[in-house]
Amino acid sequence: MSRATQRYLRRLKNEEKLEERIIYWATRFIRAGYRTVKDLLRNEDGIVINHKKMERLWSEIGLKIRKRKKKYRRYQGDYVRIRAEKVNDIWSYDIVTWKLFRGGKIRILNVIDECGRKCLGVLVKRNIKASDVEGLLAELFIKYGRPKYIRSDNGAEFTAKALMKWLKDLNVGTLFIEPGSPWQNPFVESFNGKMRENCLNINVCGTLMEADFVVKQWVREYNTIRPHSSLGGRPPAPESLLPNFYFGRANLCLSLN
Numbered sequence: 001m002s003r004a005t006q007r008y009l010r011r012l013k014n015e016e017k018l019e020e021r022i023i024y025w026a027t028r029f030i031r032a033g034y035r036t037v038k039d040l041l042r043n044e045d046g047i048v049i050n051h052k053k054m055e056r057l058w059s060e061i062g063l064k065i066r067k068r069k070k071k072y073r074r075y076q077g078d079y080v081r082i083r084a085e086k087v088n089d090i091w092s093y094d095i096v097t098w099k100l101f102r103g104g105k106i107r108i109l110n111v112i113d114e115c116g117r118k119c120l121g122v123l124v125k126r127n128i129k130a131s132d133v134e135g136l137l138a139e140l141f142i143k144y145g146r147p148k149y150i151r152s153d154n155g156a157e158f159t160a161k162a163l164m165k166w167l168k169d170l171n172v173g174t175l176f177i178e179p180g181s182p183w184q185n186p187f188v189e190s191f192n193g194k195m196r197e198n199c200l201n202i203n204v205c206g207t208l209m210e211a212d213f214v215v216k217q218w219v220r221e222y223n224t225i226r227p228h229s230s231l232g233g234r235p236p237a238p239e240s241l242l243p244n245f246y247f248g249r250a251n252l253c254l255s256l257n
């Protein structure tokens with residue numbers, strides 16, 4: 001036989017095991033892209049992989065998600081947003097509505113830290129009043145301390161006189177966005193979009209108790225496991241200290257480049 005008709009097959013080192021882990025994380029976070037899965041492999045499995053190789057494997061496996069619509073920059077006007085410079089500087093909160101399978105709707109109150117991107121608290125109820133907002137904030141103030149400001153829209157739950165007086169007595173400032181301008185509260189709106197896309201749209205719940213469990217379970221994964229692009233691929237509040245290979249390669253990690 002002519003040597004020109006023969007060739008060696010390319011040896012795939014650990015690619016079968018790597019593909020299994022990619023499929024595992026892609027199944028667990030079904031709306032995640034290859035960049036997010038690459039960060040999950042690094043954070044949870046200690047596998048450092050080049051983004052070009054990750055994109056190639058992602059394409060070969062056939063994992064694709066729907067492309068997001070192009071976002072257009074909205075006119076900001078004269079509005080100047082105060083930015084958080086450190087953790088516990090500015091909090092944001094907003095309410096999301098979810099329809100149950102057995103009928104009826106529930107409301108979900110989300111409170112996040114704008115600097116650390118961590119979801120500090122969540123409240124799931126049929127109806128949320130100003131007293132409920134005050135009760136959740138009181139628990140979070142005891143646990144995390146008081147922020148300098150709290151940003152929100154102009155909903156009746158956030159502009160109630162009793163709630164405003166209570167926050168003023170605690171020296172917590174309030175920042176209200178302009179009516180009909182949700183882009184002026186971008187951090188909590190982004191969190192709400194991720195919650196709806198990755199949790200509410202893919203789960204079906206019949207009771208308030210089921211919905212409360214599903215939402216809080218997703219929030220826990222968001223805080224401790226899911227990588228955040230603005231935090232360098234880290235989760236907002238990881239459960240354990242990250243090893244030394246987090247920002248680079250080391251002898252302890254399994255390099256598959």
